[in-house]
Amino acid sequence: MTFSDADFDYVMTIVAEAASKEIMLRFRNLDAGDISEKTSAIDLVTEADLRAERHITAALKTRFPKAVIVGEEAYEADKSVVPALAHAELAFTIDPVDGTFNFAAGLPVFGTIVAVIANGETIASIIHDPVLGDTLTAMKGGGTFLRRQTGQARRLAVAAPASLKAMTGAISWGHMDEPERSRICGNLSKTRMAFSLNCSAYEYWMVASGKWHFIGHSKLMPWDHLAGVLAHQEAGGYTAKFDGTPYRPGETTGGIISAPDEESWRMIRREIIGA
Structure with a gap:
């Protein structure tokens, strides 16, 4: 399958x-009944999530009827689909509204993420900004591009390596347990500035375009990270799990760091993530 x-x-x-059709019509236009909690008050699902995922899934099934399709919301009904990503001839992951908390709160910091996986390797990625209409795209071996709604496109590159005290970035400590949570929060003070967007789409956008130096996550759901990791790598960056091994489709544990190069990765791993 090609x-x-x-x-x-x-x-x-x-x-x-x-x-x-499904997301922007509902942005800042949700009723209370359109928003539900999943695991906590900061882990939400809205009508926009559900309808956008159904829209994308149906269109993918029409063109790629034999492909494995893993949507964030559908995963709740069948968790066996994630391990299948490691072996499927062709597969797609969908995060219809990444940054749902922001979306539900009316903050324009959210995105739609789709990754394309073939035989256990991510080969293409799309990170779309519904508000601006711009899209970050990457193809394996073809670079990472910012495609404006107007049709303009430019190739992106990660930030140049820098000293730790000059670095900007984000580590998503909100999903971590103690003592890692407090240790990493404290260690982030060693950097120039740390951010928290609660949105993988925008975090990968920032690091792949060179606006930030690093990002890190402990929770590795594929719809959050496969597309972004490819975009970052194709922009010249280095990503690995906390133990130094590559991040691959089908994996959900271990934590990852994305940095400008391997030396920067090692510095972040040592100075920020720590023991």
Whole structure:
């Protein structure tokens, strides 16, 4: 099963359609009944999540009927689909509204993420900003590009390596337990500035475009990270799990760090993540 440039354009189109028809119509226009908690008050699902995922899933099934499709919301009904990503001939992961807490609060910091996986390797990624209409795209071996709604495109590159005290970035400590949570929060004071966006789409956007030096996560759900890791790598960056091994489709544990290069990765691992 192949995945062509025309296929990639098709996926970009259906992601933009879902953003326009299902997400933006509901942004800052949700009723209380349109928002539900999943695991906590900061882990939400809205009608926009559900409808956008259904829209994208249906379109993917039409064009790729044999592909494995793993949507964040559908995963709640069948968790066996994530391990299948490691072996499927062709697969897709979908995060319809990444940053749902922000979306539900009316903050314009959220995105739609789709990754394309073939035979256990991420080969393409799309991170779409529904508010601006811009899209971050990457193809394996083809670089990472920012594609404006107007049609303009430019190639992206990660930030140059810097000293720790000059670095900016984010480590998503909110999903960590003690003592890691407090240790990492304290260690982030060694950097120039640390951020918290609660949105993987924008975090990968920032690090792949060189606006930040690093990001890190302990929770590794594939719809949050496969697309972003490819975009970061194709922009020249280095990503590995906390133990130094590569992050692969189907994995959900171990934590990852994305940095400008391997030496920077080792510094973040040593000075920020720590023992």
